[in-house]
Amino acid sequence: MTDNEKKLHEQAYEEVEKKRHIDKIDPYRQIFHVMPPTGLLNDPNGWIKWKGTYHLFYQWYPYDTTHGSKYWGHYSSKDLVTWKEEPIALAPSEWYEKNGCYSGSAVDNNGVLTLIYTGNVKDEEDRRDSYQCVATSTDGTHFTKLGPVIESLPDGYTAHFRDPKVWKQGELWYMVLGAQTVEEKGRVVLYTSKNLTDWEFKGAIAGAGIGGITDFGYMWECPDLFSLDSKDVLIISPQGLEQEGIHYQNKFQAGYFIGEVNLDNAIFHHGDFAELDHGFEFYAPQTTVDENGRRLLTAWMGVPEQDEETQPTVTNGWLHCLTIPRELHIHEGRLWQTPVKELQKLRHDHESITQTLSTSDLLTFGDLAETAMEFVLTGLEEIKGIFEWTFRNEARLIFNAASHMLTLERRNTRTHLTEQRHVRIDSLKRLHVFMDASSLEIFINGGEAVMSARYFPSPKDKSLTMRADEQVMISLDKWVLS
Numbered sequence: 001m002t003d004n005e006k007k008l009h010e011q012a013y014e015e016v017e018k019k020r021h022i023d024k025i026d027p028y029r030q031i032f033h034v035m036p037p038t039g040l041l042n043d044p045n046g047w048i049k050w051k052g053t054y055h056l057f058y059q060w061y062p063y064d065t066t067h068g069s070k071y072w073g074h075y076s077s078k079d080l081v082t083w084k085e086e087p088i089a090l091a092p093s094e095w096y097e098k099n100g101c102y103s104g105s106a107v108d109n110n111g112v113l114t115l116i117y118t119g120n121v122k123d124e125e126d127r128r129d130s131y132q133c134v135a136t137s138t139d140g141t142h143f144t145k146l147g148p149v150i151e152s153l154p155d156g157y158t159a160h161f162r163d164p165k166v167w168k169q170g171e172l173w174y175m176v177l178g179a180q181t182v183e184e185k186g187r188v189v190l191y192t193s194k195n196l197t198d199w200e201f202k203g204a205i206a207g208a209g210i211g212g213i214t215d216f217g218y219m220w221e222c223p224d225l226f227s228l229d230s231k232d233v234l235i236i237s238p239q240g241l242e243q244e245g246i247h248y249q250n251k252f253q254a255g256y257f258i259g260e261v262n263l264d265n266a267i268f269h270h271g272d273f274a275e276l277d278h279g280f281e282f283y284a285p286q287t288t289v290d291e292n293g294r295r296l297l298t299a300w301m302g303v304p305e306q307d308e309e310t311q312p313t314v315t316n317g318w319l320h321c322l323t324i325p326r327e328l329h330i331h332e333g334r335l336w337q338t339p340v341k342e343l344q345k346l347r348h349d350h351e352s353i354t355q356t357l358s359t360s361d362l363l364t365f366g367d368l369a370e371t372a373m374e375f376v377l378t379g380l381e382e383i384k385g386i387f388e389w390t391f392r393n394e395a396r397l398i399f400n401a402a403s404h405m406l407t408l409e410r411r412n413t414r415t416h417l418t419e420q421r422h423v424r425i426d427s428l429k430r431l432h433v434f435m436d437a438s439s440l441e442i443f444i445n446g447g448e449a450v451m452s453a454r455y456f457p458s459p460k461d462k463s464l465t466m467r468a469d470e471q472v473m474i475s476l477d478k479w480v481l482s
């Protein structure tokens with residue numbers, strides 16, 4: 001470690017240690033989600049199962065809840081359920097990353113854990129440079145920086161050129177990068193390498209001017225390209241899409257294309273873009289594959305420039321968390337997401353309730369035992385009118401069987417007005433909800449759609465209520481999670 005790195009690590013920990021007590025005083029600290037010890041978290045980075053342990057890094061600004069010069073924070077886990085805080089992996093100590101060790105990925109290079117990330121540099125006039133950089137570790141904890149491996153931009157691109165996702169196929173390493181053309185349009189470009197050090201630019205595989213897309217946002221961030229269930233999937237986080245009805249309701253989106261890629265020719269034939277999540281907070285997802293071939297996804301449960309000041313955790317000096325890990329599959333041409341089965345380890349105090357809901361009753365399930373709970377609700381095919389499920393008087397799910405619309409509503413903590421997100425569901429059968437101290441993740445019909453949101457209920461309010469405007473019999477399984 002260089003002296004400067006050492007200094008940055010020590011300074012960050014001085015700050016973190018001052019604020020450790022927030023775990024005891026902040027009712028919104030999560031029970032089973034990855035969150036920063038203090039400061040701001042954004043994208044998941046470098047997710048990998050390496051030598052039997054999952055390593056999950058994240059974009060981190062340890063000092064404040066703003067987007068300052070980013071570090072890579074680091075957690076490890078044997079089971080995707082219990083996470084151990086590891087020392088800082090990367091701090092912005094060198095000239096080529098002085099304004100942030102930006103997002104990237106991890107690979108196993110003959111037993112060496114190798115991180116590939118973007119060094120972000122800005123000058124006094126706020127002009128940007130981007131360098132794709134490498135750091136390696138033999139113990140999974142301490143990283144040695146090797147510096148930039150891609151220093152210049154291909155013709156036609158701006159310095160918004162970042163977030164390398166690297167993988168190996170056959171003898172070659174491949175990298176996709178999020179990019180912006182000089183006309184300020186989003187794209188994904190492809191590089192190859194024999195050794196992770198010398199990289200060859202192969203061209204753009206998707207985005208403006210390619211495969212029928214003319215204009216789809218001014219920048220595509222955090223690409224991820226992988227094979228799944230005999231297809232190829234490209235995940236991106238495009239910026240600059242306008243809202244279209246119930247689509248693209250957040251400030252920025254995250255979604256995917258399914259198709260077939262030819263890596264030799266850098267060609268990706270794909271279908272339409274689809275959003276990955278229909279809630280309020282979800283961005284910059286990253287996937288990894290485990291030794292059993294499961295394709296796993298986690299995302300930042302937040303969105304850039306969206307309501308940061310409305311999240312009350314800033315008062316206690318921390319902001320944002322990641323989603324629970326989800327397993328991906330393709331079904332009927334769409335990506336389905338299901339919570340990883342390891343999360344069942346958290347379950348205890350199981351209760352099963354079967355009950356008829358009718359017009360006037362508000363079915364109250366009494367006090368929730370804990371703020372971290374899991375629910376599986378079935379019997380919903382019988383809903384004819386409107387069904388509502390309210391969580392701690394702060395968020396509400398509403399299904400309108402006539403319009404096939406599922407709506408998630410919550411109170412905006414700044415304006416106190418309700419805000420809504422929607423998804424169309426042909427037939428609602430099952431709702432699977434993961435509730436943590438300040439988040440809800442709602443999996444619909446076994447993974448057909450997901451709605452993720454942070455919410456900030458009054459710590460005293462432990463209520464859970466349901467109502468339907470026509471009689472319906474529902475079954476609810478619930479567990480306390482800890």
Ligand code: FRU
Nearest residue numbers: 043059070102103162221284
């Ligand atoms: C996405 C993103 C990335 C960038 C990182 C910086 O949220 O903007 O493109 O690498 O965050 O923290």
